[in-house]
Amino acid sequence: MKPSICLYFQVHQPDRLRQYRFFDIGKDSHYFDDFSNRTILRRVAEKCYLPMNAIMLENIQKFGKSFKIAYSISGSAIEQFEKYAPEVLDSFKALAATGCVEFLAETYTHSLASLVSKDEFKKQVELHSKTIEKHFGKKPKCFRNTELIYSDEIGEMVYKLGFKGILTEGAKHILGWKSPNYVYSNANNPKMKVLLRNFTLSDDIAFRFSDKGWNEWPMDCDKFASWVQDQASKDEIINLFMDYETFGEHQSAASGIFDFMRALPQTLLEKTDLEFVTPSEAIKKHEAVSPINVPFSISWADEERDTSAWLGNELQNEAFSKLYDLSDRVLALQDDKITKDYMKLQESDHFYYMCTKFFSDGAVHTYFNPYDTPYEAFINYMNVLSDLIIRIERKLRLG
Amino acid sequence: MRVLMFGWEFPPHIAGGLGTACYGIVKGLANNGVETLFVMPSASGDEDQTYTRILNASDVEVSDVVKNPKEFLERVQFLRVGTNMVPYMDPAKFTEMSSKDQRSQIDDFKVNFKQKYKFSGKYGTNLMEEISRYAMVGGEIASQHKDEFDVIHAHDWLTYMAGIAAKRISGKPLVIHVHATEFDRTGENVNTQVFAIEQMGMREADKVITVSNLTRNIVVNKYGINPDKVVTVHNAVDFAGREQMVVERSVDEKVVTFLGRITFQKGPEYFIEAANKVLKKCPDVRFVMAGSGDLLNRSIRQVARLGISDRFHFTGFLRGADVQKMFAYSDVYVMPSVSEPFGISPLEAMITGVPTIISKQSGVAEVLKYSIKVDFWDVDALADAMYGLLRYPALSQMAAEKGYDEVNALKWDHAAAKMKHIYESTLK
Numbered sequence: 022m023k024p025s026i027c028l029y030f031q032v033h034q035p036d037r038l039r040q041y042r043f044f045d046i047g048k049d050s051h052y053f054d055d056f057s058n059r060t061i062l063r064r065v066a067e068k069c070y071l072p073m074n075a076i077m078l079e080n081i082q083k084f085g086k087s088f089k090i091a092y093s094i095s096g097s098a099i100e101q102f103e104k105y106a107p108e109v110l111d112s113f114k115a116l117a118a119t120g121c122v123e124f125l126a127e128t129y130t131h132s133l134a135s136l137v138s139k140d141e142f143k144k145q146v147e148l149h150s151k152t153i154e155k156h157f158g159k160k161p162k163c164f165r166n167t168e169l170i171y172s173d174e175i176g177e178m179v180y181k182l183g184f185k186g187i188l189t190e191g192a193k194h195i196l197g198w199k200s201p202n203y204v205y206s207n208a209n210n211p212k213m214k215v216l217l218r219n220f221t222l223s224d225d226i227a228f229r230f231s232d233k234g235w236n237e238w239p240m241d242c243d244k245f246a247s248w249v250q251d252q253a254s255k256d257e258i259i260n261l262f263m264d265y266e267t268f269g270e271h272q273s274a275a276s277g278i279f280d281f282m283r284a285l286p287q288t289l290l291e292k293t294d295l296e297f298v299t300p301s302e303a304i305k306k307h308e309a310v311s312p313i314n315v316p317f318s319i320s321w322a323d324e325e326r327d328t329s330a331w332l333g334n335e336l337q338n339e340a341f342s343k344l345y346d347l348s349d350r351v352l353a354l355q356d357d358k359i360t361k362d363y364m365k366l367q368e369s370d371h372f373y374y375m376c377t378k379f380f381s382d383g384a385v386h387t388y389f390n391p392y393d394t395p396y397e398a399f400i401n402y403m404n405v406l407s408d409l410i411i412r413i414e415r416k417l418r419l420g
Numbered sequence: 421m422r423v424l425m426f427g428w429e430f431p432p433h434i435a436g437g438l439g440t441a442c443y444g445i446v447k448g449l450a451n452n453g454v455e456t457l458f459v460m461p462s463a464s465g466d467e468d469q470t471y472t473r474i475l476n477a478s479d480v481e482v483s484d485v486v487k488n489p490k491e492f493l494e495r496v497q498f499l500r501v502g503t504n505m506v507p508y509m510d511p512a513k514f515t516e517m518s519s520k521d522q523r524s525q526i527d528d529f530k531v532n533f534k535q536k537y538k539f540s541g542k543y544g545t546n547l548m549e550e551i552s553r554y555a556m557v558g559g560e561i562a563s564q565h566k567d568e569f570d571v572i573h574a575h576d577w578l579t580y581m582a583g584i585a586a587k588r589i590s591g592k593p594l595v596i597h598v599h600a601t602e603f604d605r606t607g608e609n610v611n612t613q614v615f616a617i618e619q620m621g622m623r624e625a626d627k628v629i630t631v632s633n634l635t636r637n638i639v640v641n642k643y644g645i646n647p648d649k650v651v652t653v654h655n656a657v658d659f660a661g662r663e664q665m666v667v668e669r670s671v672d673e674k675v676v677t678f679l680g681r682i683t684f685q686k687g688p689e690y691f692i693e694a695a696n697k698v699l700k701k702c703p704d705v706r707f708v709m710a711g712s713g714d715l716l717n718r719s720i721r722q723v724a725r726l727g728i729s730d731r732f733h734f735t736g737f738l739r740g741a742d743v744q745k746m747f748a749y750s751d752v753y754v755m756p757s758v759s760e761p762f763g764i765s766p767l768e769a770m771i772t773g774v775p776t777i778i779s780k781q782s783g784v785a786e787v788l789k790y791s792i793k794v795d796f797w798d799v800d801a802l803a804d805a806m807y808g809l810l811r812y813p814a815l816s817q818m819a820a821e822k823g824y825d826e827v828n829a830l831k832w833d834h835a836a837a838k839m840k841h842i843y844e845s846t847l848k
Contacts (some may be wrong), residue, residue, distance in 0.1 A: 043708060043735040044745065047670035339724035396717045399724070400734045407730055411671065 035370035069269035096129035123299035126161035132367035176207035191217035202256030206309035231276035242288035374398035424569035426579035448836025461539035558582030580621030593846035632783025677750040682713035687756035697803035775819035
């Protein structure tokens with residue numbers, strides 16, 4: 022059996038909040054900064070989504086069924102495509118039509134619901150699957166949680182929703198001596214297969230590609246292919262999971278990242294003995310070598326690879342608990358507008374902006390952050406949430 | 421009676437409460453038949469001169485004193501910046517060095533001061549240089565206008581040196597006006613340079629006016645000033661021409677407000693603790709902390725830790741009309757200051773018809789009857805007072821109505837009449 026390589030990209034754009042003042046509470050229920058959301062989406066579309074989709078399509082056409090990739094696109098991103106850049110959505114549909122692209126399931130608004138509420142989580146996953154099926158014609162079979170957040174419990178919960186495979190981080194502290202380059206199974210349910218991200222090889226592209234201080238710089242396709250071959254000769258599967266915004270945003274076009282990605286499939290096909298698979302194919306092709314124990318939640322974020330980027334300080338915990346206190350009432354109300362706003366306020370990004378880990382990973386945090394300080398992010402978010410609470414209470418009182 | 425008055429700012433361009441108070445004072449003095457010549461470091465020209473003549477220190481050319489700089493410098497010796505403390509030097513060398521230093525200072529003085537100095541009039545980094553130069557100009561003005569005033573009146577430490585210089589040059593009596601002391605601004609971490617200037621001003625003054633008895637005690641006890649020459653004249657307010665703002669309330673709950681700089685001096689943590697206690701008894705209340713300051717982030721964390729952030733809101737720094745809007749939005753106003761020489765903001769709340777709670781550690785507590793007074797540290801008493809004003813309409817109505825009348829009775833004319841007496845006492 023040939024070893025496999027699995028390429029997967031995460032596509033997400035948050036709904037950034039406008040500056041929402043105390044005086045707006047109870048009066049103005051428009052929460053989002055439409056201008057900056059549109060501007061940013063248009064920019065990322067031009068610099069990343071459109072050129073990168075074109076390169077992927079070109080490669081699929083060139084190599085037919087031998088080149089395959091997977092995406093997960095959040096519902097928030099899809100809605101923004103529809104509103105501000107429909108051509109991006111069309112280009113994803115064109116990719117879907119080739120049959121070489123798998124679309125994965127996740128929570129509709131890229132939320133942290135898996136950590137707190139089964140009902141809320143289930144609702145969002147089902148809504149997302151429906152949306153993906155509507156746009157791309159196929160119901161998702163594999164799951165990847167927001168920021169690859171995973172634990173034994175989450176894996177089991179996802180299996181019960183009908184998924185046979187889940188993606189997560191190949192975090193050192195859960196693997197120990199084990200290799201991420203095998204398929205594992207959930208510790209509570211052996212039928213649920215787990216794919217682990219090879220963070221060394223993934224980050225060679227996502228973080229280090231243009232880093233001139235890196236001793237391997239510049240990295241070309243041959244060099245990268247030799248590393249992949251090196252690891253694959255002993256193991257079974259190499260999982261390269263990345264943010265799609267890596268291409269053209271974090272790594273600028275000037276760094277040569279597009280040329281690298283354009284040439285990479287051919288190099289891998291010619292110079293290594295790996296074959297491309299999608300996550301669904303991977304779990305069919307490979308048997309799980311052993312269960313993997315993850316009692317506490319892990320993610321792909323920061324040095325810690327845990328959930329502390331979103332729930333690591335008192336501000337985040339407070340906002341989070343106030344948000345999910347509302348869950349039952351929103352579910353009971355069945356009000357479309359309220360439900361929609363409630364889901365958008367669950368986007369993990371809002372909590373990311375309140376992160377106070379300024380050091381090692383602070384650079385990544387500040388790059389995407391519309392606020393000057395985590396405190397401003399908290400105040401603004403709580404003002405918005407206070408208005409939503411008022412709307413819910415008023416509606417409940419009306420019966 | 422004519423007064424040469426040194427201030428730092430004057431409406432409409434003001435950074436703090438000092439400019440507003442100065443305007444009230446000159447207006448009150450004018451109504452009492454006292455003429456004032458108001459000197460400020462940087463006037464813009466659009467100041468209201470109905471009640472006073474404004475003299476812009478930036479326009480004054482230092483010429484009189486330059487004719488005999490040696491004599492001038494001897495009189496205002498305290499202005500010398502720099503130090504003669506040089507280690508490891510024998511007496512002969514030291515004398516040589518210090519006389520050289522003195523000669524060069526006279527030369528420097530001739531060169532530098534025979535021209536106008538452009539003051540920023542702000543509270544920037546070269547504040548110490550500005551106040552020294554302001555003092556030089558103060559001396560010059562006192563010399564040029566020698567026959568046009570009977571008394572000198574200087575407001576707060578920034579102008580004390582100018583007041584002293586004017587007194588030394590003209591020989592006229594000096595009254596200094598303490599609106600705040602370094603202890604109010606910094607707690608116990610006093611800037612010794614500022615303290616020294618304040619103390620010098622108080623010692624040189626013939627009379628010291630304090631804005632409250634609280635401040636008077638600080639002047640007497642911490643600065644060691646003879647109590648006989650320290651007199652309290654409480655501040656007043658002038659809300660004439662102020663229109664009541666009507667706002668449409670968009671939240672159903674009652675609103676309890678803290679408005680001011682979020683600093684140690686203002687006691688924000690006590691407000692938060694009390695809010696937490698009130699919310700446990702009645703959750704249908706909202707608390708607002710309006711303003712900015714070095715304890716803002718700590719306060720936000722405190723609120724988050726207590727888990728009340730859906731009922732406790734922060735507005736950030738409020739400007740212009742938003743301040744009035746915030747008062748109009750409020751049902752209870754709280755000022756839990758740890759130390760407050762006077763405290764104008766509760767009066768603004770009261771004129772808007774909002775009942776107030778103030779700390780006993782504020783000067784304004786000495787003049788208000790219809791405000792609930794608690795010790796700043798007594799969080800239980802503060803919570804009780806909030807609860808009472810929120811739940812018992814009889815109490816809040818009385819506080820609002822009587823409070824409104826009470827504030828309207830605080831007139832600068834009365835305060836100015838007392839100041840006139842003080843001037844007269846220095847001339848006897």
